[in-house]
Amino acid sequence: MKISILTFHWAINYGAVLQAYALKHVLLKYSKHVDIINYKPFFLNYAPNASHNVRTYISYLIKHGINFIRFHFCGLGQKLRNYKDFRDKYIVASTQPVFYKQSDIPQQNSDFIFIGSDQVWNKQITFADTTYFGCFLKKDTCKLVSYAASIGNDKSTVDEIVFLKNGIKNIDYISVREETAKEIIADFTDKEISVTLDPTLLLSKKDWEKIAIMPNNKSYLLLYNMDNMPLTNQIVKTIAKEKKLKILEIFSGNRSLKKLYRHATCPTAGPREFLGLFANASYIVTSSFHGTAFSLIFNKQFVTVAHPTAGSRMRDLLAKLDLSERIVTNINDIPYRDIDYRKVNVKLEIERQKSIAFLENALGVCKKEKDEPN
Known part of the structure; x- marks a missing residue:
């Protein structure tokens, strides 16, 4: 075949x-x-x-x-x-x-x-x-x-x-x-x-870990902000302060150039490095569907900022796993309760x-x- x-x-x-x-x-x-x-x-x-x-x-x-x-x-x-x-x-x-x-x-x-x-x-x-x-x-x-x-x-x-x-x-x-x-x-x-x-x-998590390249960075809040949305930038600052974590951003395009000196970035990361950054993160803030997917795969605490006109993919996925609260639409709606991955992994399977x-x-x-x- x-x-x-x-x-x-x-x-x-x-x-x-x-x-x-x-x-x-x-x-x-x-x-x-x-x-x-x-x-x-x-x-x-x-x-x-x-x-x-x-x-x-x-x-x-x-x-x-x-x-x-x-x-x-x-x-x-x-x-x-x-x-x-x-x-x-x-x-x-x-x-x-x-x-x-x-x-x-x-x-x-x-x-x-x-x-x-x-x-x-x-x-x-x-x-x-x-x-x-x-x-x-x-x-x-x-x-x-x-x-x-x-x-x-x-x-x-x-x-x-x-x-x-x-x-x-x-x-x-x-x-x-x-x-x-x-x-x-x-x-x-x-x-x-x-x-x-x-x-x-x-x-599975193990499948992805086999090809991941782990970073040297320890104890960081990973930011993957595909559309450079202002709300995402506000949220990441708030959570980083609350969690006492340094922000590490996966460099995502031309619009990220102005953020070179704002916080640490990973401009050279390829697909394997991307996996390692997610696997090793202490917390994740993302506006990306696949950022959301890999947060789930690696069982990370995270929040997602869904795109206003193309966010159904995030909303549909998280709704199936009873995690709709992880989608933040307002700076005051950040969830601080940890995700129970024992339940989530059963639903995902x-x-x-x-x-x-x-x-x-x-x-x-x-x-x-x-x-x-x-």
Whole structure:
């Protein structure tokens, strides 16, 4: 049985890379032949193309200048090398051909192609790229499976709905990451739709610790603020003072440059270093979905600041685990009661088994086949 995965494995984004690793890791339990289609479309490439306007080119040149400074003086060069090392070792071989356009992808002879996880159906990110609905050459018997595919936004426009409606027809087995996505898609398909865990949550704490690189830092409050939201910055200061912890921030982009001298940062961290920083943290404040996921995996005390228009993924996940109180919307709502992970881990394992059941049903495997991958 040959299985392929199509996802955002090339993005310089911790969650994107680690969810790709996790799904491949899980699927290798069912087959020895699992690969990731090395598709790197223009929207994950760091240069504008002919379809972009003048403003896009100017924006690109400005970002290029900032990234030049970051690369040579702020640790970005080492960070990118750490990402490359991780991808080469765990995701795709450096010798594997890269496909930059849908038409570049050769016919796939896989029995199953898994699409997702991550925001592969977010039209704002993919620019309506239908590749992520399986619109490329493949053998007739190939089954398309979406695994925890995400729309990204809490509400969809009419154009986005039409895009989803046309694309979803191609998918044989559908699972999404958010309840809101299920509700949207259910309006225009009779196919069964499952809500499954992000692949990162299918692996255990021990699984992730095996590849984590632990930091030298001790006793710190980890900040991972993807959108640089002011509320998150207020919360982290309040909790750091209360807990008497130093703030250590995972460097998350150009907007973090101004914070270089505000508190300690980790500008060079790649995916393995990211895991170590979460595993070793005394407390975590994050506005990231995957920041929330890894806080749960490593059984950390944490709070999450959900994005105002794309926060359903955090809210849905934490609601399933009876942890909705960990989402803070006001500086006065910070929860100080510790999380009881004995209860949380039981609930998480139930959700994990539901997700595994979806995978096994899509693959049509039984326990014996799982134990003896072919």
